[in-house]
Amino acid sequence: MKDSAKAIGVALPLLGGLSIVLIWWVALPLFGVPAYVVPSPLAVATKFFGEWRFLLSNAAPTILESVLGFLFGNMAAIGLAVLFVYSRTVRAAYFPVILFFNTIPVLALAPIIILVFGLGLLPKIIIAAIICFFPTLVNMVRGLNLPTPNELELMQVLSATKAEVFWRLRVPRSLPLLFTSLKIAATTCVIGAVVGEWIGSNQGLGALIIQSTFNYQSDRLFAAVFLASSMALVFFGIVALVERWFIRARLA
Numbered sequence: 001m002k003d004s005a006k007a008i009g010v011a012l013p014l015l016g017g018l019s020i021v022l023i024w025w026v027a028l029p030l031f032g033v034p035a036y037v038v039p040s041p042l043a044v045a046t047k048f049f050g051e052w053r054f055l056l057s058n059a060a061p062t063i064l065e066s067v068l069g070f071l072f073g074n075m076a077a078i079g080l081a082v083l084f085v086y087s088r089t090v091r092a093a094y095f096p097v098i099l100f101f102n103t104i105p106v107l108a109l110a111p112i113i114i115l116v117f118g119l120g121l122l123p124k125i126i127i128a129a130i131i132c133f134f135p136t137l138v139n140m141v142r143g144l145n146l147p148t149p150n151e152l153e154l155m156q157v158l159s160a161t162k163a164e165v166f167w168r169l170r171v172p173r174s175l176p177l178l179f180t181s182l183k184i185a186a187t188t189c190v191i192g193a194v195v196g197e198w199i200g201s202n203q204g205l206g207a208l209i210i211q212s213t214f215n216y217q218s219d220r221l222f223a224a225v226f227l228a229s230s231m232a233l234v235f236f237g238i239v240a241l242v243e244r245w246f247i248r249a250r251l252a
Helices: 002-031 041-050 052-086 088-102 106-117 121-144 149-157 162-199 205-214 218-251
Strands: none
Touching: 002 041, 041 052, 041 218, 052 088, 052 121, 052 162, 052 205, 052 218, 088 121, 106 121, 106 162, 121 162, 149 162, 162 205, 162 218, 205 218
Protein backbone atom coordinates (compact mmCIF):
# COMPACT_ATOMS: atom_id res chain seq x y z
CA MET A 1 0.00 0.00 0.00
CA LYS A 2 2.77 2.42 0.91
CA ASP A 3 4.65 1.69 -2.35
CA SER A 4 1.51 2.23 -4.43
CA ALA A 5 0.78 5.46 -2.58
CA LYS A 6 4.32 6.69 -3.28
CA ALA A 7 3.99 5.72 -6.95
CA ILE A 8 0.71 7.62 -7.22
CA GLY A 9 2.28 10.60 -5.45
CA VAL A 10 5.04 10.69 -8.09
CA ALA A 11 2.82 9.90 -11.07
CA LEU A 12 0.13 12.52 -10.47
CA PRO A 13 2.46 15.57 -10.61
CA LEU A 14 4.11 14.15 -13.74
CA LEU A 15 0.74 13.63 -15.40
CA GLY A 16 -0.30 17.14 -14.37
CA GLY A 17 2.86 18.63 -15.88
CA LEU A 18 2.51 16.61 -19.09
CA SER A 19 -1.12 17.70 -19.46
CA ILE A 20 -0.08 21.37 -19.23
CA VAL A 21 2.63 20.82 -21.86
CA LEU A 22 0.08 19.09 -24.13
CA ILE A 23 -2.41 21.94 -23.75
CA TRP A 24 0.38 24.43 -24.48
CA TRP A 25 1.41 22.48 -27.60
CA VAL A 26 -2.14 22.19 -28.93
CA ALA A 27 -3.26 25.73 -28.06
CA LEU A 28 -0.50 27.53 -30.01
CA PRO A 29 -1.60 26.55 -33.56
CA LEU A 30 -5.25 26.51 -32.49
CA PHE A 31 -5.17 30.20 -31.51
CA GLY A 32 -2.60 31.18 -34.12
CA VAL A 33 0.03 32.38 -31.66
CA PRO A 34 3.27 33.25 -33.51
CA ALA A 35 6.35 31.21 -32.59
CA TYR A 36 8.38 34.38 -31.90
CA VAL A 37 5.87 35.27 -29.16
CA VAL A 38 5.33 31.87 -27.54
CA PRO A 39 7.53 29.02 -28.78
CA SER A 40 6.41 25.41 -28.78
CA PRO A 41 7.57 23.03 -26.03
CA LEU A 42 9.75 21.28 -28.61
CA ALA A 43 11.47 24.57 -29.54
CA VAL A 44 12.13 25.35 -25.88
CA ALA A 45 13.49 21.83 -25.24
CA THR A 46 15.69 22.07 -28.35
CA LYS A 47 17.09 25.41 -27.22
CA PHE A 48 17.64 24.14 -23.69
CA PHE A 49 19.58 21.04 -24.71
CA GLY A 50 21.36 22.86 -27.54
CA GLU A 51 22.62 25.66 -25.27
CA TRP A 52 22.79 23.89 -21.91
CA ARG A 53 26.38 24.97 -21.27
CA PHE A 54 25.50 28.62 -21.93
CA LEU A 55 22.38 28.39 -19.75
CA LEU A 56 24.22 26.70 -16.88
CA SER A 57 27.03 29.26 -17.03
CA ASN A 58 24.39 31.95 -16.50
CA ALA A 59 22.69 29.88 -13.81
CA ALA A 60 25.90 29.67 -11.73
CA PRO A 61 25.86 33.29 -10.42
CA THR A 62 22.10 33.08 -9.84
CA ILE A 63 22.55 29.92 -7.76
CA LEU A 64 25.30 31.56 -5.70
CA GLU A 65 23.23 34.71 -5.10
CA SER A 66 20.15 32.67 -4.20
CA VAL A 67 21.95 30.38 -1.74
CA LEU A 68 23.80 33.21 0.02
CA GLY A 69 20.64 35.33 0.13
CA PHE A 70 18.73 32.37 1.59
CA LEU A 71 21.35 31.79 4.29
CA PHE A 72 21.88 35.41 5.31
CA GLY A 73 18.20 36.38 5.14
CA ASN A 74 17.02 33.47 7.25
CA MET A 75 19.85 33.72 9.78
CA ALA A 76 19.08 37.42 10.27
CA ALA A 77 15.36 36.66 10.61
CA ILE A 78 15.92 33.90 13.19
CA GLY A 79 18.32 36.06 15.23
CA LEU A 80 15.94 39.02 15.23
CA ALA A 81 12.99 36.77 16.08
CA VAL A 82 14.80 35.55 19.21
CA LEU A 83 15.50 39.16 20.18
CA PHE A 84 11.85 40.13 19.64
CA VAL A 85 10.62 37.22 21.78
CA TYR A 86 12.85 38.14 24.72
CA SER A 87 12.49 41.92 24.44
CA ARG A 88 9.01 43.36 23.97
CA THR A 89 10.47 46.86 23.91
CA VAL A 90 12.69 46.08 20.93
CA ARG A 91 9.81 44.32 19.20
CA ALA A 92 7.44 47.25 19.73
CA ALA A 93 10.06 49.69 18.46
CA TYR A 94 11.31 47.89 15.36
CA PHE A 95 8.63 45.46 14.16
CA PRO A 96 6.50 48.29 12.67
CA VAL A 97 9.61 49.59 10.88
CA ILE A 98 10.32 46.16 9.40
CA LEU A 99 6.64 45.84 8.43
CA PHE A 100 6.87 49.19 6.63
CA PHE A 101 9.91 48.10 4.63
CA ASN A 102 8.16 44.85 3.75
CA THR A 103 5.35 46.84 2.08
CA ILE A 104 7.83 48.32 -0.43
CA PRO A 105 7.72 46.28 -3.67
CA VAL A 106 10.99 44.53 -4.36
CA LEU A 107 11.06 46.02 -7.87
CA ALA A 108 11.05 49.49 -6.27
CA LEU A 109 13.61 48.57 -3.62
CA ALA A 110 16.05 46.79 -5.95
CA PRO A 111 17.24 49.91 -7.86
CA ILE A 112 17.95 51.67 -4.55
CA ILE A 113 20.00 48.74 -3.26
CA ILE A 114 21.96 48.50 -6.51
CA LEU A 115 22.53 52.27 -6.50
CA VAL A 116 23.96 52.06 -2.97
CA PHE A 117 25.97 48.83 -3.27
CA GLY A 118 26.93 48.88 -6.95
CA LEU A 119 26.55 46.29 -9.69
CA GLY A 120 28.45 43.39 -8.12
CA LEU A 121 27.32 40.25 -6.34
CA LEU A 122 26.44 41.90 -3.02
CA PRO A 123 23.24 43.77 -4.03
CA LYS A 124 21.72 40.62 -5.57
CA ILE A 125 22.44 38.71 -2.35
CA ILE A 126 20.85 41.50 -0.31
CA ILE A 127 17.71 41.51 -2.49
CA ALA A 128 17.38 37.72 -2.20
CA ALA A 129 17.92 37.96 1.57
CA ILE A 130 15.26 40.65 1.95
CA ILE A 131 12.66 38.53 0.17
CA CYS A 132 13.46 35.58 2.47
CA PHE A 133 13.61 37.67 5.65
CA PHE A 134 10.08 38.75 6.54
CA PRO A 135 8.13 35.44 6.30
CA THR A 136 10.77 33.66 8.38
CA LEU A 137 10.80 36.46 10.96
CA VAL A 138 7.01 36.43 11.41
CA ASN A 139 6.72 32.64 11.61
CA MET A 140 9.73 32.27 13.90
CA VAL A 141 8.36 34.87 16.35
CA ARG A 142 5.04 33.07 16.31
CA GLY A 143 6.69 29.67 16.74
CA LEU A 144 8.88 30.75 19.66
CA ASN A 145 5.77 32.13 21.39
CA LEU A 146 3.76 28.89 20.97
CA PRO A 147 4.53 27.46 24.46
CA THR A 148 1.55 28.02 26.77
CA PRO A 149 1.80 29.81 30.14
CA ASN A 150 1.28 26.43 31.87
CA GLU A 151 4.25 24.92 30.03
CA LEU A 152 6.45 27.90 30.87
CA GLU A 153 5.34 27.71 34.50
CA LEU A 154 6.17 23.99 34.60
CA MET A 155 9.67 24.69 33.27
CA GLN A 156 10.05 27.32 36.00
CA VAL A 157 8.93 24.87 38.67
CA LEU A 158 11.54 22.40 37.36
CA SER A 159 14.16 25.16 37.84
CA ALA A 160 14.95 25.28 34.13
CA THR A 161 17.24 28.09 33.02
CA LYS A 162 16.30 30.48 30.23
CA ALA A 163 18.63 28.59 27.90
CA GLU A 164 16.94 25.29 28.75
CA VAL A 165 13.48 26.80 28.21
CA PHE A 166 14.66 28.13 24.87
CA TRP A 167 16.30 24.95 23.55
CA ARG A 168 13.96 22.35 25.06
CA LEU A 169 10.62 24.12 24.73
CA ARG A 170 10.58 27.15 22.48
CA VAL A 171 12.82 25.86 19.68
CA PRO A 172 11.09 22.46 19.27
CA ARG A 173 7.70 24.20 19.13
CA SER A 174 8.92 26.63 16.48
CA LEU A 175 10.45 24.04 14.12
CA PRO A 176 7.31 23.26 12.05
CA LEU A 177 6.74 26.95 11.34
CA LEU A 178 10.44 27.51 10.72
CA PHE A 179 10.67 24.76 8.11
CA THR A 180 7.50 26.05 6.46
CA SER A 181 9.15 29.45 6.15
CA LEU A 182 12.39 27.94 4.88
CA LYS A 183 10.54 26.08 2.13
CA ILE A 184 8.91 29.33 1.06
CA ALA A 185 12.25 31.14 1.19
CA ALA A 186 13.88 28.36 -0.87
CA THR A 187 11.75 29.44 -3.84
CA THR A 188 11.58 33.19 -3.24
CA CYS A 189 15.37 33.55 -2.92
CA VAL A 190 15.63 32.67 -6.62
CA ILE A 191 13.07 35.38 -7.41
CA GLY A 192 15.15 37.90 -5.47
CA ALA A 193 18.35 36.98 -7.29
CA VAL A 194 16.65 37.15 -10.70
CA VAL A 195 15.06 40.55 -9.90
CA GLY A 196 18.46 41.88 -8.83
CA GLU A 197 19.95 40.71 -12.13
CA TRP A 198 17.12 42.39 -14.04
CA ILE A 199 18.04 45.79 -12.64
CA GLY A 200 21.78 45.74 -13.11
CA SER A 201 23.79 42.79 -14.37
CA ASN A 202 25.25 41.35 -17.55
CA GLN A 203 25.29 37.75 -16.31
CA GLY A 204 22.89 35.42 -14.57
CA LEU A 205 19.48 34.10 -15.53
CA GLY A 206 17.79 37.43 -14.79
CA ALA A 207 20.08 39.25 -17.21
CA LEU A 208 19.58 36.48 -19.78
CA ILE A 209 15.79 36.82 -19.48
CA ILE A 210 15.96 40.56 -20.10
CA GLN A 211 18.37 40.20 -23.02
CA SER A 212 16.25 37.46 -24.60
CA THR A 213 13.11 39.57 -24.23
CA PHE A 214 14.56 42.59 -26.02
CA ASN A 215 16.14 40.41 -28.72
CA TYR A 216 12.88 38.50 -29.34
CA GLN A 217 14.59 35.19 -28.52
CA SER A 218 11.48 33.65 -27.01
CA ASP A 219 12.83 30.09 -27.00
CA ARG A 220 15.90 31.15 -24.99
CA LEU A 221 13.66 33.27 -22.75
CA PHE A 222 11.42 30.31 -21.91
CA ALA A 223 14.43 28.04 -21.40
CA ALA A 224 15.93 30.50 -18.90
CA VAL A 225 12.62 30.87 -17.07
CA PHE A 226 12.16 27.10 -16.80
CA LEU A 227 15.74 26.70 -15.57
CA ALA A 228 15.15 29.30 -12.85
CA SER A 229 11.93 27.53 -11.85
CA SER A 230 13.75 24.19 -11.75
CA MET A 231 16.37 25.71 -9.46
CA ALA A 232 13.66 26.89 -7.07
CA LEU A 233 12.07 23.43 -7.04
CA VAL A 234 15.44 21.81 -6.29
CA PHE A 235 16.04 24.22 -3.38
CA PHE A 236 12.53 23.47 -2.09
CA GLY A 237 13.22 19.74 -2.31
CA ILE A 238 16.51 20.07 -0.43
CA VAL A 239 14.82 21.92 2.45
CA ALA A 240 12.01 19.34 2.51
CA LEU A 241 14.58 16.51 2.70
CA VAL A 242 16.43 18.27 5.54
CA GLU A 243 13.12 18.71 7.37
CA ARG A 244 12.27 15.01 6.94
CA TRP A 245 15.75 13.96 8.13
CA PHE A 246 15.55 16.29 11.11
CA ILE A 247 12.15 14.95 12.16
CA ARG A 248 13.38 11.34 11.88
CA ALA A 249 16.49 12.19 13.91
CA ARG A 250 14.37 13.71 16.68
CA LEU A 251 11.99 10.74 16.77
CA ALA A 252 14.81 8.18 16.78
